[in-house]
Amino acid sequence: MSHNKQNSIFTPILVGGSLILLIGFAIRSTFGLFQIPIAEQFLWARSEFSLAIAIQNLAWGIGTPIFSAFAEKFGDRKTIVIGILLYAIGLLISSSASSPEAHQFLNVIIGFGIAGTGFGPILAVVGRAASPDKRSLALGITTAAGSAGQVVGPPFAAALLNIMPWSSVFVVFAIISLLTIILVPLLKSNPKISKNDVRENLSDALMQAIKDPSYAMLFLGFFSCGFQLAFITAHFPALIAEASSPIVKNSLISLVCNSTASLGALSIAVIGLFNIIGSISAGALGKNFSKKYLLSLIYLWRTIAAILFIMLPITPLSVIIFSVVMGTLWLATVPLTSGIIAHIYGLQYMGTLYGIVFFSHQLGSFVGVWLGGLFYDIYGNYNIVWWVGIGVGAFSAIIHLPVKEIPLVNRMHPRFT
Template sequence: MSAVITPDVRPLGWRTPLVIILCGCGVAVLAFGPRSSLGFFLTPMSQANGWGRDVFGFALAIQNLLWGIGQPFAGAVADRFGIVRVMSLGAILYAAGLALMAYSTTPAALDITAGVMIGFGLSGCSFNIVISAFGKLLPPEWRSFSFGAGTAAGSFGQFLFSPLAVALNQSFGWQTTLMMFGGAMLLVIPLSLALATRRNEAAPHAATADAAGTVPGQSLRAAFAEALGHRSYVLLVLGFFTCGFQLAFITTHMPAYLVDRGLSATVGGWTLAVIGLFNIAGSFASGWLASRYPKRHLLAANYFARAIAIAVFISVPATPAGTLVFGAVLGLLWLSTVPPTSGLVLLMFGTRWFATLFGFAFFSHQLGGFLGVLIGGLAFESTGSYDLVWWLAVLFGVLSGLINLPIVEKPVERPALAGA
């Protein structure tokens, strides 16, 4: 094995594990922050252009879907040609989408900017690519921590940008705020240099880190066939659908939902900020727990707990204090599915096509996000209420908890590799 494995990066003294993690976390903050605050532009953009909520919801549904569709392709390009190219192009698309979104005066223009451009931009520079870089570049003892840190950084982006979006909207207007967020996204390009990987080669630690082994010369088609024929991977992908459905619906529609229930937009901003803040702790805890306890149990517990939290929240009167408590509880569970999910993909298949296979799992997540945002807007326009979608989120949480329990946590069997 050691004879066919070459270093993934050229040795650079400044790219220590800590530097790689800090720069990757910086990318995650910038990529996740503006995207998680887009719900605060729903009301002002809709009022300015005379749209219903379904128009904005459809554009963000496209964004979630294309983010998911683009993720496996972005992962494959990153696996084949290196991460810097993918991240830089993604950041440019994302920044342009935010800036042009400020001048979108028709539903079609909004679909292209907020939907297509930001969606594909996210697929190239979001925390999914960051996590794949961590899996390839870092030694085994840093990986679980780095997965939690990268996920927590995305949450910090939500904590930072949600109240920032409210404050900037009030001070400068929503168009200027979008332009500012677009400019901030360009900082991803210099940060991505610390995450550079070499082309089409195995990771430097693959010989010792991956119990599944790195298959020399395994093609993308063979990797996909292997993954889609693996029952535990399929269950993992199906369960991840619910995470996207719940997160995208809540991020997009909760600010308006709270206003409908008599609370202020400020409460909505701080609720999403609290979700982001508590998810920092939840993500670090998830990364720590995923290295010590069965990952399938952590995932099942997360989905069951989300279902209970949502059911309680929508069944009691809406108050500022109660909403913030709900935000704190949900924050602990928000992205804490990512470390065990990515850890299972890495355990099953190794590092060679990690970005691609985790990207495909994330497609399921974003397909759920697409439906959560879309159904949310359509349900409100049809019934004047979000109740149907909230209860769907509860149902999906229970089903995903059950789906994750049968997952087998071990490397995929490769008889040919074992024989060799």
């Protein structure tokens, strides 16, 4: 019995980390639903709150390597507690913010809160605690927990917005975020770090990675992932509300939503639901197949799906089909990207090295969200930004192909391989 528990993949660390990600991502995935109510209340241009969300994504990206390095030096649990507190404080104060500048500043705090409770610190602690044969799947399951948050977050926020103003919803989210602090004690681990993973210090690990062209390719390739995901999270509900054909009465879709506005929230939830399947599947496939080729395929399929969606008439059915396909591919890149970084560069500084690559993801997020709002205000639609997303997706499909998926220590000392 004890042996089975010891070898179970569902350890307290995985469960605790997964729940923190689930709740944090449930809240984060709802910000697109506040675009219209906040803009209408304050008579803002769409780009104002879009910029706040874009800044949040950029702060998340900047904060991830910082929080990851802090965790590696001072401890995972201390770092995650700081992230939880920043997240809750940012949400609470945002509930009373009434100017674009206030929302944009507070989303810096929220972004740092997400960084402290997000993929960087959580995947690092889960990855270090997992055995090599279970690591890829453990990362996939933990990533899928974030996807599960995306399933429950938008419908929950939409339901709250039907009974209370957006400002009260922010207060509710601040309280929920703060409650995740009770999960932190579960994240105590004895990292399974091998001799090959040990570096003299962080600067050595960083210099070795920065000099490696494969690291630069992973950095550049992750940009499009952030661009596409953040644009869809922030703008897809509004795009659907305005561009989709009406929902036909007595149709199957009409059983779960009665307007294109509610269809937007449903689409984000569907993406999150199928992302659970995609993330776990990617983690499992990453154990037996080349991670770089899986990443290239994911970006290729995303590109094809985006082209078909924008070229064909936008209907409730096409929205659901696109959401299913995109959801399956959504965060499937995360366990593969974090896994390939752990495989090539080792576990000791995995959090920081992944965090730097994740900054590229969030830089893409910033550009995608901000350009979406800016171009909407200029042209009255999202067509140009959508095609930009297609272009960067195709770029990522290509740039992962030359990555050398061999541990760096083996390449530096080939006689020991």
